Amino acid sequence: MxxxxxxxxxxxxxxxxxxxxxxxxxxxxxxxxxxxxxxxxxxxxxxxxxxxxxxxxxxxxxxxxxxxxxxxxxxxxxxxxxxxxxxxxxxxxxxxxxxxxxxxxxxxxxxxxxxxxxxxxxxxxxxxxxxxxxxxxxxxxxxxxxxxxxxxxxxxxxxxxxxxxxxxxxxxxxxxxxxxxxxxxxxxxxxxxxxxxxxxxxxxxxxxxxxxxxxxxxxxxxxxxxxxxxxxxxxxxxxxxxxxxxxxxxxxxRYAAADVETLTAKLQAALPAEAVVFGGARLGNVINFAVPGVKSATAMMALDLLGLSVSSGSACSSGKVGPSHVLAAMGVAPELAECALRVSLGWSSTADDIDAFIAGYQSVLTRQRARQGQAA
The missing domain is CATH 3.40.640.10 (Type I PLP-dependent aspartate aminotransferase-like (Major domain))
Known part of the structure; x- marks a missing residue:
């Protein structure tokens, strides 16, 4: 593998x-x-x-x-x-x-x-x-x-x-x-x-x-x-x-050299207009967002096949993917919370990583919308 x-x-x-x-x-x-x-x-x-x-x-x-x-x-x-x-x-x-x-x-x-x-x-x-x-x-x-x-x-x-x-x-x-x-x-x-x-x-x-x-x-x-x-x-x-x-x-x-805040801002700017970003004052290395109708489990599997590793929240639950208690506590609707993805950057992150994610996520959205159009 x-x-x-x-x-x-x-x-x-x-x-x-x-x-x-x-x-x-x-x-x-x-x-x-x-x-x-x-x-x-x-x-x-x-x-x-x-x-x-x-x-x-x-x-x-x-x-x-x-x-x-x-x-x-x-x-x-x-x-x-x-x-x-x-x-x-x-x-x-x-x-x-x-x-x-x-x-x-x-x-x-x-x-x-x-x-x-x-x-x-x-x-x-x-x-x-x-x-x-x-x-x-x-x-x-x-x-x-x-x-x-x-x-x-x-x-x-x-x-x-x-x-x-x-x-x-x-x-x-x-x-x-x-x-x-x-x-x-x-x-x-x-x-x-x-x-x-x-x-x-x-x-x-x-x-x-x-x-x-x-x-x-x-x-x-x-x-x-x-x-x-x-x-x-x-x-x-x-x-x-x-x-x-x-x-x-x-x-x-090394973290300062990666300039993660700039990379995170670039990622956020590239999200589709309908994307919802969760949280107010946030640390500059992470963005948790959702595009309505695109479930996180589906998106994560598709991104993984493209060689992109992201998550839907905490990694400390034996690999389980389930509803976020954090988003629920913030009052996020369950149907939106189940679409949440967390992208978090660190010392090894690069602009090429962000470009790859933007391109990969766009391809996931394109396929998802095509399926939704066919279903309609």
């Missing part, structure tokens, strides 16, 4: 950066356990310490605030399940557009889950959030995504920080889609914890991190043998972590 020629699904996973590949292979050549005190162990520990500084640099965090995990989902679960226990939370607050990793972790706490609605532009209802914070008794754990993985909508994190930060409540931010594209400034802003991922910025899958402030240092999920300063047990995957660090260092320049 041949590999798709054009990859436009970076919100699912970004291709491996050359720098990350080199760091991964170099790490795989080392033998030992990072917790061992002999020379082999110290060499692996040095890899991890270097990567911790690289990841911290991109996240605007202190080195000691970075806890490496096996994935962003693990980091999210540690923050919510472990955080609810550590802070004696009485309820979890999420939005209606959260990734399944957040919603499932919230449910796993066994605590009441308060869901904040989305407005039609994809932003959370800040008035409802403010009301919940003002009236809810007990300790809330507020868990919100900064950038929506399906629509690219950027939540007003400054206003959320101002609402939650001065209170007694705990704020956790899913920053997976924001990491490397927005200034997280973790060390100097309100969130108590943030989750980030490696494979969204060109590192291999299988490594992520939880960023924690000092007062959240007792948040635990996997006790184990005291690795990661006692905050996450289990022998560290040093080669994966080294690749994560290398990606964090290399990604900003």
């Amino acid at each position: 041949t590999r798709p020629a054009i990859y436009l699904d970076h919100n699912a996973a970004s291709p491996l950066l050359p720098e990350a590949r080199s760091a991964l292979l170099a790490g795989l050549d080392l033998v030992g356990n990072p917790s061992s005190v002999h020379g082999h162990g110290r060499a692996l520990r040095n890899l991890i310490d270097t990567a911790r500084g690289q990841v911290a640099g991109l996240a605007g965090a202190e080195r000691k605030q970075v806890v490496f995990t096996g994935s962003a989902t693990e980091a999210i679960t540690q923050a919510i399940v472990g955080g609810a226990k550590a802070f004696a939370s009485t309820a979890i607050v999420i939005s209606a557009g959260e990734h399944a990793a957040v919603t499932k972790a919230a449910e796993a706490t066994g605590l009441p889950v308060i869901t904040i609605r989305l407005l039609s532009d994809g932003c959370i209802d800040l008035d409802q959030l403010a009301g919940v914070i003002a009236t809810e008794e007990g300790n809330l754990l507020v868990a919100l995504g900064w950038v929506n993985n399906e629509t690219g909508v950027v939540q007003p994190m400054g206003r959320i920080n101002a609402l939650v930060g001065p209170t007694r409540h705990t704020l956790f931010v899913d920053a997976v889609q924001a990491f490397g594209k927005l200034d997280l400034a973790f060390a100097s802003t309100a969130p108590d914890m943030m989750a980030i991922s490696g494979h969204k910025i060109g590192a291999p899958a299988g490594v992520g991190a939880l960023l924690v402030k000092a007062h959240a240092d007792l948040v635990r999920l996997i006790p184990g043998g005291g690795q990661e300063q006692g905050r996450r047990g289990g022998t560290e995957a040093a080669a994966l972590i080294a690749a994560f660090g290398a990606a964090a260092e290399a990604f900003p320049a």
Whole structure:
């Protein structure tokens, strides 16, 4: 089976950066356990310490605030399940557009889950959030995504920080889609914890991190043998972590060089007049749109045959293609939502990729309209 020629699904996973590949292979050549005190162990520990500084640099965090995990989902679960226990939370607050990793972790706490609605532009209802914070008794754990993985909508994190930060409540931010594209400034802003991922910025899958402030240092999920300063047990995957660090260092320049915002604007300008673009203030690398009457499942299969890889939303549902809970929460009609396609760009995207998609999607529309004409 041949590999798709054009990859436009970076919100699912970004291709491996050359720098990350080199760091991964170099790490795989080392033998030992990072917790061992002999020379082999110290060499692996040095890899991890270097990567911790690289990841911290991109996240605007202190080195000691970075806890490496096996994935962003693990980091999210540690923050919510472990955080609810550590802070004696009485309820979890999420939005209606959260990734399944957040919603499932919230449910796993066994605590009441308060869901904040989305407005039609994809932003959370800040008035409802403010009301919940003002009236809810007990300790809330507020868990919100900064950038929506399906629509690219950027939540007003400054206003959320101002609402939650001065209170007694705990704020956790899913920053997976924001990491490397927005200034997280973790060390100097309100969130108590943030989750980030490696494979969204060109590192291999299988490594992520939880960023924690000092007062959240007792948040635990996997006790184990005291690795990661006692905050996450289990022998560290040093080669994966080294690749994560290398990606964090290399990604900003490569992402900037790709000029994805210009490419995304070019794609949007080429869409047919009847296309509906979902979301208001969006990150510049993604566009989620629908052409009425052209179902996403049909379009994705046709594009795949043309060597074009896009998606209809989250890739974290075992390959399922179904209705988007995010679009439903925004009030999008079901018949329009089932036509939604997500095109997401990244460090390897080029103008030729966009030209190929525009031509490919136009051919899909032409065939679809021809069939509809024949049926009529």
